[in-house]
Amino acid sequence: MGKCTNTGADQLAAGMPFNATKPLEYGEAAYTPHAGETQAPPDTVCHELSTNQGVPVADNQNSLKAGLRGPTLMEDFILREKITHFDHERIPERVVHARGSAAHGYFESYQDLSDITRAAPFAAVGKRTPVFVRFSTVAGERGSADTVRDVRGFAVKFYTEEGNWDLVGNNIPVFFIQDAMKFPDLIHAVKPEPNNGIPQAASAHDTFWDFASLSPEIAHMLLWHTSDRAIPRSYRMMQGFGVHTFRLVNAEGASVFCKFHWSPLAGTHALVWDEAVRLAGADPDYHRRDLWEAIEAGEFPAWELGLQIFTEEEAGRFPFDILDPTKIVPEEMVAVRTIGKLVLDRNPHNFFSETEQVAFCAAHVVPGIDFTNDPLLQGRLHSYIDTQLTRLGGPNFHEIPINTPLAQIHNNQRDGFHRQQINRGRVSYEPNSLAGGCPFQAGARGFVSVPEVSQGREVRGKPELFADHYAQAKLFWMSQSAIEQHHIIQAFRFELSRVRTPAVRSRTLSLLANIDARLVASVAEGLGMQVPPPLPPASDRPPYDYMPSPSLSLFARPGQLGIRTRRVALMVAPGADGALIGQLFASLEEAGAVPCLIGARIGQAAAADGAVLDVADSYESAPSVLWDGAIAIQGAGALAIEFIKLQYRHGKPILALGGAVELLKAAKIPRRLPQGLPDPGVIIVTPADVAEGLACFTSVLAQHRVHARETDPPRV
Numbered sequence: 001m002g003k004c005t006n007t008g009a010d011q012l013a014a015g016m017p018f019n020a021t022k023p024l025e026y027g028e029a030a031y032t033p034h035a036g037e038t039q040a041p042p043d044t045v046c047h048e049l050s051t052n053q054g055v056p057v058a059d060n061q062n063s064l065k066a067g068l069r070g071p072t073l074m075e076d077f078i079l080r081e082k083i084t085h086f087d088h089e090r091i092p093e094r095v096v097h098a099r100g101s102a103a104h105g106y107f108e109s110y111q112d113l114s115d116i117t118r119a120a121p122f123a124a125v126g127k128r129t130p131v132f133v134r135f136s137t138v139a140g141e142r143g144s145a146d147t148v149r150d151v152r153g154f155a156v157k158f159y160t161e162e163g164n165w166d167l168v169g170n171n172i173p174v175f176f177i178q179d180a181m182k183f184p185d186l187i188h189a190v191k192p193e194p195n196n197g198i199p200q201a202a203s204a205h206d207t208f209w210d211f212a213s214l215s216p217e218i219a220h221m222l223l224w225h226t227s228d229r230a231i232p233r234s235y236r237m238m239q240g241f242g243v244h245t246f247r248l249v250n251a252e253g254a255s256v257f258c259k260f261h262w263s264p265l266a267g268t269h270a271l272v273w274d275e276a277v278r279l280a281g282a283d284p285d286y287h288r289r290d291l292w293e294a295i296e297a298g299e300f301p302a303w304e305l306g307l308q309i310f311t312e313e314e315a316g317r318f319p320f321d322i323l324d325p326t327k328i329v330p331e332e333m334v335a336v337r338t339i340g341k342l343v344l345d346r347n348p349h350n351f352f353s354e355t356e357q358v359a360f361c362a363a364h365v366v367p368g369i370d371f372t373n374d375p376l377l378q379g380r381l382h383s384y385i386d387t388q389l390t391r392l393g394g395p396n397f398h399e400i401p402i403n404t405p406l407a408q409i410h411n412n413q414r415d416g417f418h419r420q421q422i423n424r425g426r427v428s429y430e431p432n433s434l435a436g437g438c439p440f441q442a443g444a445r446g447f448v449s450v451p452e453v454s455q456g457r458e459v460r461g462k463p464e465l466f467a468d469h470y471a472q473a474k475l476f477w478m479s480q481s482a483i484e485q486h487h488i489i490q491a492f493r494f495e496l497s498r499v500r501t502p503a504v505r506s507r508t509l510s511l512l513a514n515i516d517a518r519l520v521a522s523v524a525e526g527l528g529m530q531v532p533p534p535l536p537p538a539s540d541r542p543p544y545d546y547m548p549s550p551s552l553s554l555f556a557r558p559g560q561l562g563i564r565t566r567r568v569a570l571m572v573a574p575g576a577d578g579a580l581i582g583q584l585f586a587s588l589e590e591a592g593a594v595p596c597l598i599g600a601r602i603g604q605a606a607a608a609d610g611a612v613l614d615v616a617d618s619y620e621s622a623p624s625v626l627w628d629g630a631i632a633i634q635g636a637g638a639l640a641i642e643f644i645k646l647q648y649r650h651g652k653p654i655l656a657l658g659g660a661v662e663l664l665k666a667a668k669i670p671r672r673l674p675q676g677l678p679d680p681g682v683i684i685v686t687p688a689d690v691a692e693g694l695a696c697f698t699s700v701l702a703q704h705r706v707h708a709r710e711t712d713p714p715r716v
């Protein structure tokens, strides 16, 4: 093993190109870090460069040529191996959920649930099971922006001692369709239109709304999709759901039904639409970066797992069918029982090897968990393994390290593309005597399906209760706060304004007319259309009349984080009060926020007292949408004005100190809310009162934003 001595740096420093006639000496490296840069983590052993056959590479700069100015030689196996590997670096992206980010962590059970389920993660109080969790958007391609309006995937792989269990859920508890048969149609409709490949990662186009308006079962999901759930502030700040009804099974084989809920300790918080749109340009990796940085900073994202458990008899009394994935079980009907905690505490080492190659599968369950006959779930049980055959190149994807269970694998499956395991012996069948009968069946210790009675005619159809498409859409609508309802209306207006076919808009309005009169009237008004007659209902049964369910509002979960991980911009300029800035910086950091100095340009600036201010970001490189709140200390100019205007428009807290009040005046920031009351998020104090001002600022920051400020169109 050679050691990097970085002697090539001398040549670089001297501005000398590497000389083709003088190859680097053994152990020399081509590059040395600049001051403050690290070449490799200090605990990494540095190896010499080699080919994939382990042959040491002498020169990684130049291909082999016939003479310095001559043609490149076929003989250069090092060049050809390197380029060939590069040519094949991409694997097919996921057909849905292509864009995602992931992290490692653990699940810790608060309870011993063995009376209900023999699933290994719930076997004892305090038991920890390692997990790998991938969050994703659905419609966009691998390189699309994080903040688009979309459902988010929330897929958890539990590495239990009884095998891998994948809980492959979403951040929304219901789905667009009721039967797997419709999934390819749904996805074709939402993906870029096939003639021109437009639009990327957006449902706001004709084909999606054409399909939606012809599929009334989508009604409930459309309200979630147009709500703020579809533009989360962070992966750390969204719920997760198993969506389908599952079964929990105990050691005696007794089973109950179960719905899975993940609830973020950081609370449920969303972006506002204008912010989401701007973020897609300012930082397309916004959610990926947020997750990565929180974990690197030791602010480990955490969720509690809740179960809604109910029996077959109880399920029979519900006004909906528990096999219908467009329905929730309202928490008022079955309470959510909190039984454990998920913590993400380690970023992947390699995005491709882990985040890209992880293969989740709805059919990966362990003893103690079982399926129901939900026709959407049943289709998924086939799809996920099938898709990996193409994406990961064959049936051995379970041997890729991120997919390998901690439990040992013993079976007679053999060979296939990319087989890693070298199976020994001549026996690859069962029953056998030549290998002593091994591996042998686990019997009752193994996975045993619930012996559900299953009888009936072969039919293509749906149970009657599936036809109630609107009752739970109404439930969701009436459970939203006024501001959330306003956002849903705005989202429908935006999406349908982008639809070019008037008949599609009109048909969608007919669908909404079955949900709420004010909703449909407001959307129609925004489209310059009359409200058409409602779509005829699919069933003669009178729809069930639900009471509002407050837990369906995002505001039901403010979270326990306060201002931890919130990004605060300290707006400064040369000549600012250095001591004041130091005090603000220290206080914010101590409270767990992420303060940063921002100005007209980055670099060092002199404070009034001569101290050096390290301005890390500029208004152009880190625009307003990247910050949760701003403290104006000193600075002026068009960019600072634009920055503060957007902070205001997006409901963020603004603290102005001393002379910075002029900036607020120049930006025409009102101090009162549209309703006439003082705006709690516009705080103006003298530097002498900074502690008091900061306390007001942080209390608003902890509430995420000042929703009451929101106006449409914006006031500044």
Ligand code: HDE
Binding pocket: 094, 095, 096, 097, 100, 134, 135, 136, 152, 153, 154, 155, 168, 169, 170, 175, 179, 180, 181, 183, 241, 242, 243, 244, 325, 358, 359, 360, 376, 377, 379, 380, 383, 384, 385, 387, 388
């Ligand atoms: Fe998926 N889904 N899905 N899905 N799904 C995939 O599997 C599919 C559905 C979900 O981070 C694919 O490995 C069908 C519901 C997540 O890698 C594919 C149907 C829910 C992820 C597939 C559904 C999900 C996927 C694409 C209807 C919420 C990302 C690549 C019958 C409960 C997992 C892959 C990750 C990924 C098929 C419906 C969640 C093609 C056929 C409902 C979170 O197999």
